[in-house]
Amino acid sequence: MTVHGRGNRPPVVTEPTLGPPVSPDATLDGILERCRSLAGDPSLEAVSRWKGEHPGALAIGLFPVYAPAELVEAVGGLPVPLRGGGGRIELERADARMQSFVCSITRSTLELGLSGRLAALDGVIFPSICDAARNLSGIFRRNFPSLLVEYLHLPSNAASRVAVDYGRGEFSRLLGKLEARAGRRATEEDLARAIVAGNEHRDLVRRLYALRREDPGRISSLESWVLLRAGDVLPRGEHAATLRRALDLLPRRATRPRDRIRVLLHGAFCEQPPLELLATLEEAGCEVVGDDLLLGTRWLRAPVRAGGDPLGALAEAYLRDSTPSAVRHGTTESKGEAILEAVSRCRADGVVFATAKFCEPGLFDLVLEKRVLDRAGVPSLAFEFEERMGAFESIRTQVETFVESLLLFGGERPVPERAGRRP
C-alpha cells in the first residue's frame, strides 16, 4: 500500500474475499492483498472454512490480551484472537445488554455473538485483564450456553513464590476443559510442538517489528497491522509462512520518502483503533516504529522454554516474559521503566498515546506513564479512540502540531534518563 495524500485515500475497510493460501512465489502486493481480505472479517469465514477442513476440531476465540494459544493448538484446535467489531458492525442487539459507558470491544464482541457471527467458534477464553472483559465472560455464558466459555485467572502476584505453580495449575485446568470439549488428550509432545511453533511464529513477528524499527520506510504500520491481523484467522503455520515470505520480500521493496518523526504508539493493547487512525498518524508525518497493537498475538518477549514441563514453562513465560501493559496485573516491574525502555528500544522521538475510550486500565496507566515521560523529557500526545469513531480531523490537527513542534524544536532526539542502563 502506498501512502495516500489527504482526500484521495481509499477506504481502508475492504469486503472479505478469501484468496488462496500464500504460495512460495507470492508477491508482496499479493500477500498484503490477501491479508487485507482476511484481516478483521467479522464473519470469520476463514475459520468456518478451516473447520470444514478439520472436522471435529475446535475453533476457540481468545479475548485479549494474555491468552495462551498453545493450549488450544495442543488439542488440535484453532485459536482465534478476537478484536471486537473493528467498526464494521452495527450494534443492534448488544445495546440492550450493555451500558453505553463500556468500551467498544466489550460491546461489539457481544454483538458479534448475538448476531451469530461467532457461530464458527466452539468456545471463548477470557483472560483476567479487566472487570468489563471478566463480566463479558459471564454474559457469554448466559447468552451462548453451547459455547465453552472459560475465564482464565492469570497469576497476578509476581512477587509470590507460588505464582508459577498457581499459573501452571490454572493452565492445566483450562487445558482439561479444552480436552474434554475436543474429546482428545493433549500429550506432552502436543504441547511441546505447540510451544515450538509459537516460538517460531513470535520470532517472525519480532523480526517484522525489528524491520520497522531499523528500516521503517519499507512497511507502513498499517500494512504491518494487516499482515499480523490476518493471523487471527489462520493456523499458526500458514501465517508463519506468510510472514516469512513477506520478510523475504520487504527488504527488496523501494523505500518511501521520509521526513517524519519516529513515534511509539502506545495504549491500544486490547481494543484496536480504527485503521483510519493509523493512516492519519502516518499522513500527519509519523513513522510508527513501535506499538502495542495486537498485543494478544505477541505478548511474549522471549521464547517459551522448550523441553521439560510445558505447562510450567508457559506459566513461567507469562510471569517473567510477557510484555507489560495496563492489564498485566501484580507485577514487580515499574510501569515507568517499561515505557522508557520501549521508547529507547525503538529510538522514538515521541510517544502517541491512543487509549480506547472507557478503557479504565489504559486510562489510569496513561496518567502515570505520561508523567514519567514528561520527567524524562520525552514529548507525548494523548487521545482516545472508539471502534466506530468517524471523524479524524481533530486528531489529525493535533498530530500535525505535535509533529511540527518536534521537527522544529525537537533538535536532538531525546534520550530517556534511564536509557543508558540498557546494554
Place this chain on the structure above:
Amino acid sequence: MSGPFRFQNAGRTLQKELLSQWYGELSSANEEGVPVAYLFISGNVAELLRAFDFRLGYPEVNSLQCGIKKAAGPFILKAEDAGYSSDVCGYVKNDLGLLASGGKAPFGNLPRPDLLLCTYSGCTTYVKWFEALAEATGAPLVFLDVPYHRDPDAFASDRAYVVSQLEELIGVCEKITGKKFDETKLRGILDRSRRAEEAWTRILESARRRPSPFDAFFEAVFFMAPLYVLRGTEACVRFYETALAEIEERIAHGIGPLPEERFRVVVEGPPPWPHFRAFGELFRRWGVCAVASTYSKVGGLFDQGVRHDPDRPLESIAEHAIHCYTNWNLGLRRDLLERYVRDYSADALVIHSVKSCRSFSVGQADAREAFSHEKGIPTLFLESDLADPRYFSEAQMRNRIDAFFEALTHRRLAGAGAGGKP
C-alpha cells in the same frame, strides 16, 4: 430508659461514635508512630493485619464519606485536572484528588501509609488505584491475588493459593512492624469477627419478616460499616449486639423502617452516595422497603455462610476474600438475586447501575433481560453513579421510579399474580 423503645436509633448512634473514633485514631497514627496499612473493603484480610497492630485505612471509605458529605465534586475535578479521564472510577479520582489536596478530609486527616495491601477481590480497578497511591506516597505496594470465583472446580486450588500468599504476607508484616506473628492473637481476632458476622447475618435475615424490621439497603449501608472497618475488634462485636437488639425490639413491636411497607424490593448495585438521601426519598414515598441488597455483601457474603473461623485461621481468611459479592461470577450473582427475590418475598428487583464500577455494572443490563423477560420478575433499571455527583438527575430518576411503582400498583389492583405479588 423511658418508654417501650430502649434501643431506638441505638445502632446508628453507636455507628457514628465508633466511626468517628476510628477516624480519630487513624488521623493520629503517624504522630503516634503506629504503622498504618491501607486496604480495600472487598474480601480484605484486616484480621491478619490487626494481628500486627496496624491501624487500617480504607481509601474506598474516604471516597464514600466524601460522597455522602457532598464533598466529592472538587476532589474528582482535581484528579481530572491531573489527567484522569472523566470515564474512570469516581471513587479512585475522589481519593487521589483528596490526597493531592493534602489529605485533609471532612472527617479527618489521612495518615501516610506504611503498607499498601492491594487485595483485589472482584475489582481490577483496585490495582490501578493502589498503583497510583504507591506512586503518590512511595509506600510499599504488596499484592494479594484473590482469584475470581469463576468455577467451583477451581476453588480448592484458589484457596490454597491465597493461603500461601497469606503466609508470605505474614513475613512482610513481621518485617514492617518488627513484631513476631502471634497465632493465638489472630485466633482471638477471628473469633470476634465471627461473632459480629453471626449477629449481622441475623439482622440481614430479619428482613424475611413482613413487615421487614430493617431496610436491607438504605439502613444496611450504615449498619455494615463497622463490619468493614472494625472487624475483629471488641467494639465491632458490641455494635452488632446493639444493632441486633434494636432490630429485635422492632420485631417485638411489629414495626419497621417505614410507617407502612407497601412494596418489598431487592436492590442490586451500590448507592448514589452524593445523592443518597434524595435517592432514598424517591423510594420511601412509595412505601418501598429493601428486603435484601447486594451492596451490603461487597465486604463478604456472610449471609451465605461465610465466616471467619479461629480454628481455620488462614483458610477462613482466604474463603472470606474469595466469597465477596463482586468476586462471584455472574451466574452465581444472578442465582443469588433470584434467591433473594424468592426467600425475602420481594415484589421487584431494583438495579442501580453506576458508571464508576464496571465490576458491578457490566452484566446488569443483561441480568435485567433475564429477570424481566425470562423469569417474570418486575425489574427497575436506574443509572447514575456512586461517587460522581454529576451523573444524578433527580427528575429523571423520579419519573422512572414513579412509573415503575405506579405500574406495580396497577398490577396489584388488577390482581395479577397470586400470593399478594404484583
